[in-house]
Amino acid sequence: MTILEEPSIGAGRGDTGGPRRIIGTSQLRKEDDRLLRGDGRFTDDVEPARVLYMAVARCPYPHARVAHVDTSAAAALAGVEHVLTPTDVRRCTEPLTVLRPVPGAPRLPYYALAQDVATHEGQPVVSVVANSRHVAEDALELLDITYEPLPHVVDVLAALEPDAPVLHPSVLDSNLLAANSDGSGDPDSRFAQADVVVEGRFRINRVTALPMETRGVVAEWRPGARELTVHCSSQVPHLIRKELAEILRLGESEIRAVASDVGGGFGLKLGVFPEDVLACLHSIALRRPVKWSEDRGEHFRGSTHARESVHDYRIAADATGRILAMTNVYATDIGGWNSPFGSAQLSSVVFNGPYKVDDGYTERRVTLTNKTPIGAYRGYGQPEVNFAYERLMDQLARRLNLDPVELRARNMVTSQDMPWRNPTGAVYDSGDYERCLRMAADAVDWAGHRARGRAPRADGRLVGIGFSSFVERTGYASARFLARRGSMFGAHESVTLRANRSGGIDVYTGVSTMGQSGETAFAQVVADVFGTDYDAVRVHAGDTATSPLNTGAFASRTMIAASGALRASAEQLAAKTRRIAAWRLDASVDDVEIIGSAVRVRADHSRAVPLATVYTTAITGQGMPPEEEPGLEATAHFEPSDAAYSFGTAAAQVAVDPQTGEFDIERFVMVHDGGTIVNPTVVDGQVRGGLAQGFGAALAEELRYDADSGQLVNGSMMDYFVPTAADLPRVELRHTTVPSPVTPFGVRGVGEVGTIPPGAAVANAVCDALADFGVELSALPITPEAVWDALAGQTASRGTELTPTPSGLPDGGIKY
């Protein structure tokens, strides 16, 4: 990877550090040895003594009344220990809570087992616990459940029609869960004045995060101790604890949630799902540990899907290509229930992308359908709108006969503009957007491509180049921002540092380990700020019994917030370490420094004391300076002053066969700015991994429902294809480094950005190649079949307009 500028790490060093620099270096990962040796501890690896196994019966229909449940035959099967019915669950629990509710939406009555009516295929109806998973699944076969199928709707626009069956009639009159609008200026007038307007309807495919480890839970209740220990595969153990307490009517002090190794999350593993509640209820009833490991068929139906939405986008411009206004009115599918995070809000927050738009309007219509619930997924609203606005930018360039690179450059927010507030109130902090665009254009020889024209190659294929410029909001603006949306968590992170008598520092965090290299990066920050060795720092992650209450690993937010808490706690710990050492060395505090495994006098390195000795002094309280308290431990909380915006441009070069629509991605260049980088190799890996998921969603993945039956038709790994090693194009990665002014060390989030540009860049490249045919793609995924359809003029008809409704629809009264 290319670092164009040295990271400027201004804050936080104080005089505690030595000459070594650990932030910004590619330290080998802390997590790797155990994982490579098969010694990770994923939830399914947890096997307590006397554990029992749970299996779940699920509604096979998209919408059905659960008319009758007879569990007697199942309960009588030898080896079956316990059965839970909807009635049991109604008696013992509250409805599942939501961590990120839709502003203005009523709470949907959704229990761990369907009450009366199930609203999607895969919704749990009965659960069984037995002495083996085999027997538990045998018992499911013996259940007698009578369903009365109800009319269903799976298409997101059809669900908003007046004749659609209403999913939650007890709290809603339609399937519109809520509508939220935001904007600034006077876009209507600007559209009226515009020289040119481009618009389109963009359909975003329903995909799923598909972590390789499915969900799972092991619950163990000790009634005498009133202690419920819950091992679960989660990105947010402290939020699991909170939600389980609410749903199970327990106190938080009675619950310990543990997420040790998590086999991928990507947003899917945020919050409590029905099976988590069921395993706890069984364990409480049986006084034995109960385990559930989701199988892949359940995962496709009972976890969450993502992204599905329909966007009506419009851009108004003057004759020079200057954008005058932009609007995005869209329906986003939330499925049969509001899962803990629900559908994305970011499609509104950054709907204008990297472009300077003063007059804009965005409106989100959150729509219920009889499908698996939608949840958070890496990028969470940003790949969706990027596809739409970047497709329109190319169409605008064609309409005005402008170079699409120049059109983008002309409209980008500049470094002089920033900090700049977009129409929804998002404050873009800093950056050089145009430089990334120019670098990408140079890398793919855009000028040469333009000069060569569109002559086909000898094999008849046409070459096209397409761009996608983007911003990514990383982290949250503030706790106040979250409070306005009713979100049940903060914008901060918290860590505890504790010295030990071996000379090491233990770091305790509620951020679980799911591949994002948190253990590595946290140790790097602590070692760097404190001045000790990277090897001397060990991170203990994901256990609510040991870690301070925090927020969790999502929204590309962990380092943005945690680095501040790590820095503050390491500084506190270092200051006390130096005071104790100075007293022992008979030196002034200002004259001693922490270097590696010792504290020494700067002017006389022979006068030194091992850190292990200093730590033991503090831990035993023996030999402490007068007036110094015993102990060596620090907890810090940190909320950044605002969200940081990552940015960049990707460029794709494709060769398209205009006869068949088949195409190859010959080059893919990604220029990205993640601010100050803590570990270059890890950041590179995060971006590449995000791109792989981005290519999957852009080119192949799509969960399809049959409209007549309402069934998911490709809900298995035999039918839903994520990219393999043999499928992906080669990625050329370049970075710029503009430190963010709103975060510690200048970091920006990097975890999600790769998911954003592949769809738009590839679609723009295909449309560039086929410009003479007038092909304008407007739906994902981009398959050869879709290109062939577009060549044949068989694009889907537009249907009813999603016209803006400034006053007609409820917006919940809450502004973005």
Added chain:
Amino acid sequence: MSGLEAPEELLVETVTTVNGRVVRANVPARLHLADFLRLHLGLTGTHIGCEQGACGMCTVIVDGEAVKSCLMLACQVDGRDVRTVESLAEEDELNTLQQAFKEEHALQCGFCSPGFLMTATALAHQNCRPGPDRIREEIAGVLCRCTGYDNVVAAIERWFLENPQGSPADPLPAGHRGHCDPGLT
């Protein structure tokens, strides 16, 4: 509990060698090899991702060949040699393949890593030095959602370059060596 009798669980006497140790067990006929390794032997490094043979998380080596242990019944390894990820490290040291994965950042969440490690180890038993394209084809039966595969390919390629004889520390019995397809290097 009383009433319905459970159907008699059919047990099959099975003698197999797992990571060099002889294992004798009466295994349920319907138990697949991945569950046997995990539940009966405690070898939880072999992961389960789909139980359809599609994801490759459960890849182990049986008689020198990479197999998906969710598609094989435990009783089918009677008389055969099984290797899992737990067999790779030597004492407290990662073996050279594992070390290459670590140094090339070929894993993130690490759930898929055992599948890639066992696939690459089996490839080494075929006495060839695959290039990156061949490696991509060979490992396409193991899915990863974190890395985008580039670093996995780099680690395996590097390991083959640095260890041209394959994995020197884990030689298989002579009869278990496969052959390299010369058309796919």
